[in-house]
Amino acid sequence: MKSKSFSLFLKDYHSELRTRYAINSLAMFIIVAISIIMFAVGQEKVSESLTGGLFWVVIFFTAMSGLSRAFVSEEERGTSLTLQLLSAPSTVFSGKLIFNIILVFCMNTIIALLYSALFETFIIRNFSLFILSFVLGNFGLAISSTIIAAIIAKAGAKGTLYPVLSFPILLPLILTSVQLTLFALDGTSIEQAKYELAIVVSYDVIMLTVSYLLFDFIWKD
């Protein structure tokens, strides 16, 4: 079971390395989004609370531009039926989830590095809180966007519907993560941020459970 989903992930990984579609488009999207923000900001000094919010704006739209590939590519190549024959729905979901989690971690690390290099006010004063909220937030983002990507792939309308469907689902996560990023920038202790961390943990657990329960219905035609 575990090895099967891992080999599914390896398959995605190799086909990704062959075309480098997701990696290239995500990297370009990050650069484009951040440069638009830089142009819009111009010579103004951005306040600390604004950078925390803008950080998540870039993360959200980058995720929306690239993460739907996982399932949409299967539908485009017509390989989803083969996958259905080969493995159980939960295995497929695990494989895709692993792939998306790794993609989200790479992309968000790059965004965080670029932010700390480009914005003077993006100074993380509580690094452990930032890492904790970053990891938890990335898991939530990957889980929710994977299950919505599955819906999108089956719905046939690929482009614009994805952010529309994902945004309300991701909103509790994004609101809390923006708050947590601000806490990390302010240097608030983990003890004081425990309620927000608890929200993100429960969000991750709930979404993971619901996704595994409902994926069967999406996957089987």
Add this chain to the structure above:
Amino acid sequence: MFKITWKIVLFLLIAFVSVAGIAFPIVENPRAWYEFPLIPGLEENAKIIFFHVPTAWLTVVAFLVSTVYSFKYLRRKNLDDDAKAYSSAQLGMVFCILATVTGAVWAKFAWGSFWSWDPRQTSIFALLLIYGALFALRSSIESEEKRATLSSVYSLIAFVTVPFFIFIMPRIMKGLHPGSADDTNAGPVVNFKMNSSMFLIFFLSLIGFTILYFWMWRLSYKSIIYRDKLDKKLIRG
């Protein structure tokens, strides 16, 4: 006979609530049964509670009903359940818009601006987005079964995020709405100084609007089911 009786009762109930909610006077020391107490800080604005709270309540009820029937659809794959879920979501959208508008009007007079991203306003906005996304998803799929399955799945996923908006966010974030983190009231809605006559009108309004919702829902899903049946009959010849 029963069929017509409850409709008349409902009409009288809603008419009474509307008249009472708008026209009963607010005085400092209420003596007669039809006088409301003066609530400091709210004054005449307090009256909108008879219309704002029921619409907000029905937004959530409609969403709950929609989710229950979505779940039923996934269990039994009966398209009638999907029609029920869909029509409940439609009504929920209407009540959601009404709750947003009445809330914004109340906010203008009580807090000074129509919209201030209070946690409660954020949560009703998120519900509006969920309903909007659900209809966008439905309109993008041609096949009936696929549409029913995918929208059922989506409304179940959306449903598990609703507790975050309705119960958790307003408790943690500071806000202006009753039930916020810095508020001493326990309940999300009403705990302030209403007297018995105000409570009576308030609960009559809740009951009246809830019955109205179920009536509208029944009419709506029946018309969808009949239309589908007629369509299939016409296609088959």
